[in-house]
Amino acid sequence: MTSSDKLRPDALAGLRACKLWRTASDGSVEMLARTARVEDLPRGARLITEGEPALALGVVIAGRARIHHLGADGRKIVFEVVEGGEALGAVAALASGRYPASADAATPLTVAWLDRGEVFRLLEREPSVARDLIADLASRLVAFTRVATALSMDVPERLARFLFQRSLQVGKATPAGLLVELGMSKAELAASLGTVPETLSRAFGKLKRDGVIEVRAKSVVVLDVGALARLGEGYREG
Amino acid sequence: MTSSDKLRPDALAGLRACKLWRTASDGSVEMLARTARVEDLPRGARLITEGEPALALGVVIAGRARIHHLGADGRKIVFEVVEGGEALGAVAALASGRYPASADAATPLTVAWLDRGEVFRLLEREPSVARDLIADLASRLVAFTRVATALSMDVPERLARFLFQRSLQVGKATPAGLLVELGMSKAELAASLGTVPETLSRAFGKLKRDGVIEVRAKSVVVLDVGALARLGEGYREG
């Protein structure tokens, strides 16, 4: 809240990159940045607690946050991973309700908090921004449906789906097959898929026995991409 | 598409009641209504098929529709029940993607289809409508998070939650306790809770054994509202 907060260049750049107001003028974004409260948090810090009134909307400037829900038994489902330029709790803040899920920093994190009112003021100044905002909220909701859909699949299917999508992004062709780096520890992957390491391990075992993949330490070799796609059959958007 | 479609009074009233553009002027709503394609469908008809390009947005004029997802094994999860004045597939249409879930008519249904472009044109004519639209999308997303959350509870908990919420709406105090009409067959209720009649029946049995409710044919008597609320503990928004 000191005057030195007013214009951190990284925060300004982060807000400028935010898709929620992609078409807003630089001037408006700068005004937004001046009202932002910027926080630097260590890995593991709690950003948002489920059930609290959503007064502000966060934009991730650097790092990754994880949106999740803790069940009564302490089990955790991860809904979404939020990275630079994306918003946190936008939904609840705009709906003027309470946060429907919690969020933690998955890495050291810089986040800019904007008051709900400021965002509405931006909309009044530049009505065309509404279209950006609406498109973003809507596609977020679509992504969400996909998560809920995935919860109805069993673990090997969810793993197949993850591997298929990951192979599209970071797969490298090799003589042995398509090499895919997992990009995280298996324990983390298990949590992302809504399961535990033991079960994930068995899912890897199953795909391997079926001849679909070969398992390495921090990567897998995909032998049959088609089978992977079929197993993880979700509905890809156009 | 005939000119007689242009201004069905029920469609006009339904669109006027739609929260998505609550603050729009009557004139704008009438213009919207003139472009709408109105359909009358029998119970059970398929409105939207998962994966199809979302070109239009539906508004329910009369009846109830059910948004659901069919798993590979034919199992069905119901995400949402949409009633008069609410929108169908708004999300996907506004995000210009594909429908992320399917929808069926749960009762005989009248629905008005609006082209995406018409909605965007309305936004340009009346920018203040964006705020309504954003608030609605956002609260929809919050509701959705709650559904996903509920999927991590077991069946008796989901049932308790349903009964608790239903008792708030239609509960009637009687000497024996709080009488709650289910309002649908137990098979339908089972589907809404993402389970099958057999398991629902056992869940009723469990709540009854625990002294929380008494089970009647098409209603239940709630003996211990507190226990119900505790079991179905979700996160109510403010």
Place this chain on the structure above:
DNA sequence: GCGTGTCCTTGACGCGGGTCAAGAAGGCGA
């Protein structure tokens, strides 16, 4: 070489819940 971490895998077990199949328990027309 030998501890001592961390991370991953493997087996045994229990529980929730879906499926199958066989009864109850009503409507409802003849």
Place this chain on the structure above:
DNA sequence: TCGCCTTCTTGACCCGCGTCAAGGACACGC
């Protein structure tokens, strides 16, 4: 009153997956 159909319940069984507990496998330091 008697079928007869639909809806709901009950029991038996199986499967997926989470938990607990016991090993590997590999990296560190000494």
